[in-house]
Amino acid sequence: MTNPAVAYIRVSTQGQLDGYGFDAQEARVRRYAQSNSLDIDRVFREEAVTGTTEAESRIAWVQALDYMAESGIKTIIIPELSRLARDLMIQESIIRDVSRQGLMLLSVAEPDLLSNDPSRKLVRQIMGAINEYEREIIIARIAAGRLAKAIRGEHSAGCVPLGYAIEPTDNGRKRLVPDESEASTVALIYQLYAEGWTLLGIAKRLNEIGVKPKKWTPEKPTQFYASTIKAVLGNKKYVGMVEFRQGGKVVSQAENLSLKIIG
DSSP, rough: OEEEEEEEEEOOOHHHHHTTTTHHHHHHHHHHHTTTTTTEEEEEEEEEETTTOOOGGGHHHHHHHHHHHHHHHOOOEEHHHHOSSSSHHEEEHHHHHHHHTTTTESSSSSSSSTTTHHHHHHHHHHHHHHHHHHHHHHHHHHHHHHHHHTTTTOOOOOOOOOTTTEETTTTTTEEEEEEEHHHHHHHHHHHHHHHOOOHHHHHHHHTTTOOOTOOSSSSOOOOOHHHHHHHHTTTTTTTTEEEETTTEEEEEEEOGGOOOOOO
């Protein structure tokens, strides 16, 4: 006789990059369930949600708990602790909440996950700390990879800044190169700002003399705004520097003089 259970699996950007996607996680959970006389009633997939997201902000997790409350199912299976969370405090908060509701949380990779034995709790918390550390390492590697691309002048995503164009490379990638027709506009912005013009004043001046923004088209004519000017002045590429930001902060930066337009 088998007992019903639900499965919870999660991928974030990092999870997709390391190859541990939905299919692999679900297969692992189903093998575990079959070996332990459990029947997976439903699988809840949390897509593009990081391991540092609070439980109440996870749609699939909330749906799983609601479904268990309605159906009377008491067991939820995860493939491993890192799929639950990559932040120690969030991990322990979720585990404590599950226990309070009288539910059984099973991990394929970590047996006795909910044990109150002090040694087991210590091991679980150590694993949570390791998962949090691994998340930081993954972020650092992504930052290093993106910065390396930027140093080479490659462009993989996002809008092309004013003053640059896309040029294909020999290996099929894309790189930024200065666009002479737009570089003069960037130079004018820096000149006016150095003369003491306000951001709004610069935007109005460019609009008055008929300078067209990057995204201008006859079908959708646009104009310069103070925010546009602020973005130009804050872009280090114009002075030959590339940088990678994470959470609004500069994580790393390097020099690339081939992108230099100002100075």
